Amino acid sequence: MxxxxxxxxxxxxxxLEILPLWQSHWAExxxxxxxxxxxxxxxxxxxxxxxxCGILHITAARSSGALVGYAFVFVKRGLHYKSTLxxxxxxxxxxxxxxxxxxxxxxxxEVERAMRARGVMKMTNRCKTWCDVSPIFARLGWKQDESxxxxxxxx
Amino acid sequence: MKHFxxxxxxxxxxxxxxxxxxxxxxxxxxxxxxxxxxxxxxxxDDIWLRFNEDKGQFDSAFADDLEAVWYPAAxxxxxxxxxxxxxxxRVWGERLGRIILTRxxxxxxxxxxxxxxxxxxxxxxxxxxxxxxxPGSIFRAADETVTMRTGDVWHFDASAEHEVVNNSADDRxxxxxxxxxx
Numbered sequence: 387m388x389x390x391x392x393x394x395x396x397x398x399x400x401x402l403e404i405l406p407l408w409q410s411h412w413a414e415x416x417x418x419x420x421x422x423x424x425x426x427x428x429x430x431x432x433x434x435x436x437x438x439c440g441i442l443h444i445t446a447a448r449s450s451g452a453l454v455g456y457a458f459v460f461v462k463r464g465l466h467y468k469s470t471l472x473x474x475x476x477x478x479x480x481x482x483x484x485x486x487x488x489x490x491x492x493x494x495x496e497v498e499r500a501m502r503a504r505g506v507m508k509m510t511n512r513c514k515t516w517c518d519v520s521p522i523f524a525r526l527g528w529k530q531d532e533s534x535x536x537x538x539x540x541x
Numbered sequence: 542m543k544h545f546x547x548x549x550x551x552x553x554x555x556x557x558x559x560x561x562x563x564x565x566x567x568x569x570x571x572x573x574x575x576x577x578x579x580x581x582x583x584x585x586d587d588i589w590l591r592f593n594e595d596k597g598q599f600d601s602a603f604a605d606d607l608e609a610v611w612y613p614a615a616x617x618x619x620x621x622x623x624x625x626x627x628x629x630x631r632v633w634g635e636r637l638g639r640i641i642l643t644r645x646x647x648x649x650x651x652x653x654x655x656x657x658x659x660x661x662x663x664x665x666x667x668x669x670x671x672x673x674x675x676p677g678s679i680f681r682a683a684d685e686t687v688t689m690r691t692g693d694v695w696h697f698d699a700s701a702e703h704e705v706v707n708n709s710a711d712d713r714x715x716x717x718x719x720x721x722x723x
Contacts, residue, residue, distance in 0.1 A: 389648065390708070391677060391706055393686050393688055394686070395676060399676060446676065448676060448677035450677070450708065450709070451647070451677040451709040452677075499684060503684070
């Protein structure tokens with residue numbers, strides 16, 4: 387099993403490496419019913435803007451220097467909870483070959499550590515029904531408090 | 542952050558790296574830090590540029606000795622001394638303590654430990670100049686972690702338990718500089 391380390395990393399470095407992983411990520415978890423209509427097309431400028439104003443947090447997982455996983459989190463005050471700092475997961479993923487019993491757990495633990503250090507009060511996250519990682523959430527003390535729905539109307 | 546404070550970026554490290562490439566024989570001429578029983582630095586390579594004068598006694602008096610002298614390697618690795626001089630100026634340093642070049646190969650680690658905060662560590666502040674640092678090189682102190690990138694300079698509080706894991710693709714080479722600051 388390869389050594390994997392987890393740490394906060396800046397967007398300006400991650401952006402140089404992230405696209406191949408995002409492509410694999412998208413291939414694995416995109417909705418098969420609309421993937422032909424909704425291609426992967428990251429808004430690099432928006433990510434840059436979020437990083438520049440400190441909203442974007444990235445925890446990277448690396449093995450021998452190579453990026454093998456990540457969690458992207460937006461940290462900001464809630465529209466309805468202005469006095470409360472919230473963390474909303476944008477996306478998370480680990481290369482299939484690097485997945486092990488504790489990899490996802492440790493990735494989320496490192497995010498949680500960083501969020502606590504920033505004063506975040508609550509984190510929110512989600513997972514695809516066809517790529518269920520809820521056992522990891524349960525192990526880490528998360529609770530399910532919402533169900534997500536989507537409807538493709540672009541046909 | 543409580544234990545790490547970044548004080549500079551973009552230091553030109555190439556002259557030192559070049560000097561090291563031309564003088565590989567300097568590594569591990571002084572191994573006291575890396576070979577004593579239970580050392581957390583067993584996987585590290587060192588070059589001592591400035592340290593307590595070696596009188597053959599390595600006891601608590603040696604550890605607490607505030608006076609440091611230049612070692613022969615400092616006459617060879619002159620670009621490192623330039624970095625130290627610039628750092629002294631930047632932090633308004635009043636006195637220069639020990640200076641060590643330390644290398645951690647990929648896949649190696651410095652085990653968790655706390656530095657003994659005796660007379661010496663209470664007197665000097667510890668600075669790290671990263672001469673080679675890539676993503677995946679993790680420096681943890683208590684609940685904080687940083688990756689010191691090439692050219693970064695950090696003040697580091699060694700009183701907390703700390704460890705290093707070099708999970709990057711290249712050596713981690715740091716210049717450790719102890720400076721008495723106002």
